[in-house]
Each structure stands twice: as C-alpha cells, then as structure tokens.
Amino acid sequence: MKPSRQRVRRLLRLLPALALAATAALVPTAAQAAPPTAAAATTTATAAGGWNDYSCTPSDRRPRPVVLVHGTFGNSVDNWLGLAPYLVARGWCVFSLDYGALPGVPFFHGLGPIEESARELSAYVDRVLEATGADEVDIVGHSQGGMMPRYYLKFLGGAGKVNALVGIAPNHHGTDLLGLTRLLEYFPGVEDLLGTHTPALRDQVVGSDFLRRLNAGGDTVPGVEYTVIATRYDQIVTPWRTQFLDGPGVRNILLQDVCAADLSEHLAIALIDRLTFHLTANALDPANARRVNCLSYFS
Template identity: 35%
Template structure:
C-alpha cells in the first residue's frame, strides 16, 4: 500500500509539474503575443513605389501612426515626395525606426481633387500648412514639445516651408532631407511656390533656423533633383550636407532609392540618436 501511495504521489507530482509548465507556456505565449513583433521592412524601392502608390492614401506603412505609441525619443514625422503617398515612400524607414523604439508618424499630404490616392501634387504652400496641422496633432498625442522631420524630395521642401510659418520652427529639432532640391529646378518642374519668397543667398524655401539641425543627404546619381548639388544648404554650424558616394563610392543609388538605401537609413538613425555608429555600405536601387 505504501508503495502504491508513493507511486500515486509520484504520478501526481509529475502531472502537477506538467500542468504548471503548460500554464507557464500559455502565459508566456500570451505575453509574447501581446508584445509588438518587429514590423516588416521592405527594401525593394521599385516594388514599394509601384505597389505603394496603388494603396489608399490613408493607409499607413508598418510601424507608422501606431495608436498609443509611447517612447522617450522624439517623435518622427515622415513626408513623402511628389506623386507619392505614405506607403510608396516609407515601407523601409517607418518600420526600421519603429523597430528601434521610435514613435513614427506619416501622412499623405498635398492631394487634389484629381490625384486619387497619391499626394504631393498641391501647391507647396498649402501642403506646408497641412503638415503644420498634422504636427500639432502628433505633439498633442505624444506630449512631446518637438518632432524630427524627414522629408523625401518635395517632402523636404514642404518641411522647410512649414518651418517658415509663425511659431513652427520651435516645433522642429531635426530636419532631414533625402534627395532634396533646395535651389533651381528639378525634372518634375520649376520651383515656384515659396513661403515666404527667398532672400539673396538663401535656399528656395526661405531661411534656415539656428535652433534646427539640418541634414541633407544626396546622391550623385540623382536624375530628378538634378544636379544633386542643388540639394546643398548654405554652410552653417547647424547644417550637414552629405553625399552618399563620398562615403560609399560604389553605391549607385538613385533618387527613388534613397529612402530605401540601408546606408542612408543608418545615417538617419545616427542623426536622430546623436551617434556615429559605423554603417555598412551597400548598393541601392539605381533609379
């Protein structure tokens, strides 16, 4: 009988342990499921550009506009280029930054009555005011005092125009331009709508502001914002002009490829974090 009791107790202990492990596994599984998994990152600029432009203007790229996002870092606002929407421009940078703990926000600005699901086609002055209102919403949602702006192509111009509006410069810490055109014309048309009109020696989008840190990232293979040197801002202590090929000579990335280039993404992360971590050179999308 004693032997049977011992055997029963052994089986009971084993069964209880198995149940405990199963419960622990369930609880652990729930915890893992409740934590946000890494957002999927798209690296093919061609695929992202074509498929993204077919998506609704209101659709956010992975990692962007996440409800209830909280971070001890400055919120990041992404502004796409001409004839794009947020999905075509930001399927690489939005999830890349979100996966590193940033609260990322994006919108499709500059839509017109005829532009369907794409934006960046309205007058830039109008787009700048739209972006300013969007930034107000981001600051309310996050409780932050400032944002970091990243503008691709026309998005850089709209970001700079936004900072010329009363009180807006104080809302911006970093302004990062990818494939910018800060003077002259681009292959997509003449620069005409400035707010306010530029003064001699300034870029086409008005003066820079001493409290904003500017980083302009350009590629020598840019056939849209051409020549690429039009992207340079006047030299100043708070201005950094970066040419990809000065650091990665073999990277033939073009205009469309800039927001999907991993070396460019590394420079963006370093700029936002105030670090100088080494970034491996790659060969980006050539168009």
C-alpha cells in the same frame, strides 16, 4: 540662344510625363477606379509596419516622434515601406502624413501648392505632439518632402516645434531636371498648364517664385539641426549639388562619399537604400551615431 535639337528632342520625350501630371486632376476615371477600401489598406499597411500608432509613447532614449514627409507623387505609405519600420524597430514613434492631394487624384499626392502643403504639415505636427505629449518632433522628408518643411519652419512657426530636419534627396534650391526645364520657355503654355493643374511641380522648378521666397535671407532658421543626404546619381533633382544647404547646424552628406559603390538614384535612396536608413538614424540621434560605410548594407 536657341536650344539644340538634341535638347528639344529630350524635352519632347519628357512632355508625355508632364502632360500626364498636369492633367491628372482632370481625369475623373482615376478617382472612380480607386478601391473603396483604400483607407483601410493604408491603415493596415502602417499598422503592420508599426507606425502611425497614436498610442505610441516616446521613450527617454527616443523622446521626439519622427514625422515622415513623402515626395511629389508619393503618399504616406508607399514612400516609407522601408524606412518607417526600420525606425520603429529602433525605438522611435513614427508618423506619416498625406499632403498636397488634388481633387479626384488618389494615391499620388504632393501636387498641390507647396505653401498649402506646409500648412497641412503644421496641423499634422500639432496632432502628433498632442497625441504623444512630446515637446518637439523630428522631420524626415524625401524630395519635395525634404524641402517643404522649411516653409513651415520659416513662416509658420515650426522652428519652435521641430528639433531636426533630415532631407533625403531634397529639392532645396529647385531642379532643372537635367536641363530640360530651361526649355519650357520654347513651349508656350506648358508651364502655365503645370502651374494650374499641378502647382507643386511649378513651385519646384529652379528660379520659381516660391523658391525665391523660401531661400531669401538664408537656407536655415535658428534652433533646428539640418541634415541633407544626396546621391550623385539623382536624375530628378539636378544638379545634385543644389540639394545641399548653407548655414549653421547643417550637415551635407553625399552618399557616394560614404560608399562609392552605392548606385542609388532619386527614388531608391529613400525607398530601399540601407546606408541612407543608417545615416538618417545617426542624424536623429547624433549622440549615438555609428560609423556608416559599404559594409553597413549588411547591418
């Protein structure tokens, strides 16, 4: 069955963005344009927000450090300018990593093969555990960052080191990007280009080999508590219901069930949405969870 003209036009409008992503690793001027003080800027930003402090000692009330895992095209700072200080102010030791970086592409990370990114996460969790003396961490991830840790939990021994995984708009079962990915077969070479130069994008398309392996045998592993926070207005991970998990120890939350007036989409839900911040804190400390509703925007 051939795609409709309308869908073809929609994909054609998307192709410039796909081409930009696929060729990012091939553009040396991006790396040359990066400020020489980028690392210092990152350190300053996280220090000002109180996170990535490796001298932080978990308290009896907050015994597990929180590891924040950014999404595709994100990084360890920009993705968490709202949530990280929020959690620090409530007593958690908070850490964030950069992963999935491509050679010559600064700032925009989470583009490398997801299996390799999971290994980077594994090493980072070990670093945080050693620095803090904690026995386990909790992980909070956005988009790819909410899904990628499941590979670490399932295949890399992470289940023994992680108490809870909170996914904010996570791509657990693949995205069809509003149906556009189903049209890739009609544009020979585009999918191969994505796979070659931005493997994480290919890995996240519904039906990918990576996702089939990740989800084979069930969504969860024993001993880990899972929370998913989704929005019906997500325009990136679609359909939004595919973000939810099945299995024991899972809590799936639709943001609009908490507050019907919340209009957050894929980016805003992690960057600025106050309800998401409250729901995340509840997931990290369920024994002291507080009711969240529309009025929680002001608390």
